[in-house]
Amino acid sequence: MSFSPLNPAEYPTLLTEKVDTVSARFEDLQLPQAEIYPSAPEHYRLRAEFRIWHEGENFFYAMFDPAAPKVPVRIDHFPTASQTICTLMEPLRQALSEQAILSTRLYQIDFLSTLSGDMLVTLIYHRRLDDEWQVAAEAVAAKFKIQIIGRSKKQKIVLDRDYVLEQLPVDGKHYAYHQYEGGFTQPNGEVNAKMVSWAKARCGQNPETDLLELYCGNGNFTIPLASHFRRVLATEISKTSVKAAHENFAMNAVHNAVMLRMSSEDLTSALNKERSFRRLANVDLDSYAIDTVLVDPPRAGLDEASREFIAGFQRIVYISCNPETLHRDLEILTKSHVVQDFALFDQFPYTHHMESGVFLTKRA
Template sequence: MSFKPLNTAEYPQLLAEKVNTVVASFADLALPTAEIYPSAPEHYRLRAEFRIWHEDGSFFYAMFDPRDPKAPIRIDHFPTASETICTLMTPLRLALGEHSALNKRLFQIEFLSTLSGDMLVTLIYHRRLDDEWQLAAQAIAEQFNIQIIGRSKKQKIVLDRDYVLEQLPVDGKHYAYHQYEGGFTQPNGKVNAKMVSWAKARCGQNPDTDLLELYCGNGNFTIPLATHFRRVLATEISKTSVKAAHENFAMNTVSNALVLRMSSEELTSALNKERSFRRLHGVDLDSYAISTVLVDPPRAGLDAASREFIAGFNNIIYISCNPETLRRDLEILTKSHHVNDFALFDQFPYTHHMECGVFLTKQG
């Protein structure tokens, strides 16, 4: 069985139906008319992963239907993936097939690409990797000008670097990001650029006030928004993302942003003077004059304490990957704030998932 190509002609209708469903779920909150930011209908996903299925002395990329999880679906072309990934898939498979050191007990392949063309490939095995593997993998990396990581149980071999370098175009400027293997990155780069631009447009110029950002990741929003404020205080719990954020601040010469490795709940508690943390040693929280807060929480949305805390600020930029939890949070936030802008970003075409953006300002 082969992967069925996308019918891109269906995308406008599918998007319209999804938009109608999401907008209807907020109907009783009387939100402004939603701004719609569609995706490219194909080659929009910068990440892809495939199982490797060995059969008759060869192997192919495979995916599985949850309704029949034991039957592999052969993938020869994957049009949802970036053109960089699609162009590499077949030549890489053929090249790996020529080296037993590279294809023996190969279990999975993961691709991480960028809008700027950088590529990292992770090869995952059910065996320990040796010097022969490393020499063969190095030759493949040089042949295709890609980064390669080899993984097996309790083993990780990085041939050169374990990240890709993205150059994200936002409002005529390019922002540089290290995006690490295994770290969170936005999967749809072009839509992500639209999200960042939308958030920037809600910031204005605030040279005397500061931005608080919860769930900052690798600095995806932090870096472009930092120029709008005196300082940025950000929080993130992922060690990999915090490391990337520090590197990305340096690459973009952002000197007015501080990222703390803390959960949003912990920072909320610290700012409310309910608890003290060693991680805040030397950080003068009282020196921040926060006027705007940006939140980009996981699918669970905001916890009750964080939701109550951000309601104390004049401006809230809320980026959500789950309309259901966004609606729950807005039911409370709209008691103190007015929704000025509402946007829908189609990060995941042909699925029911929708990314949302809401800009709220304090009433009165």
């Protein structure tokens, strides 16, 4: 990560350079011209993590440059983070530094915010936390109207709740999500909303067919897309994400989605009738009429079996966080499918990382 100050005036040029680099990687596949979805040039990241560096009775936020990993870089202003985080950082630091019970051996502070203004702060210590710490932390939480979690080795104290509530605005509607501490969420909320809107537009309305979603997380795409299909069959391996997804389905009155806690590889095997699983005992897989599949895999992309499996469906929406593994997978998928749309979503401004969206339909 670079620690040089952000220059919003440079962002359009940097984005163009990144788009050109990513687009060039796919030239051999002759994809359609990419639709570009930029980020806000400042205050775009909803999460931030800082080490705490103590100097006598005072401390400051710090990060470490990989080029000099033992030298703390003092962070007094962090415009990468959401405005909610930036506004809280200094008043929170002062409040914590005023009480030894809150600042002694404080090691790290993690912020998790939302577009809707909710905030969760995790205070991580190199010491055991006690009742006195909890009373003091509760006062700080009340003062700033935030959620606080205290952590130390083998200890987690949740003062009220260990999640934030997001209200994600997509196409004139707000979708509610519990986003848990430690669970995966999209870091750039505004760009995430653009990604969801793009996927909705690609899918259209399908009242007689079903959607299969692999790597569904906390239901980020599942919930907005559920109304586009008769039913949704979704899978996710993370226990935290599955818990959040079930809660999020209930909050958004989504009743036509089934969430399975199992790997995409296992669900693929079950749908191919290669193996049976106890957790599928009450799920009638044969009753699904799946014609669309949405995949949002980790950086490793799709495994060979899943890639071969999804090639059997009429339509594929592929969300990727790694152009290299996306290119590898598209080399195979474009043998059976045609790429109709290609989009680039700049989740991580000022870095080389780029999120991609590809919409494919079965060749005639």
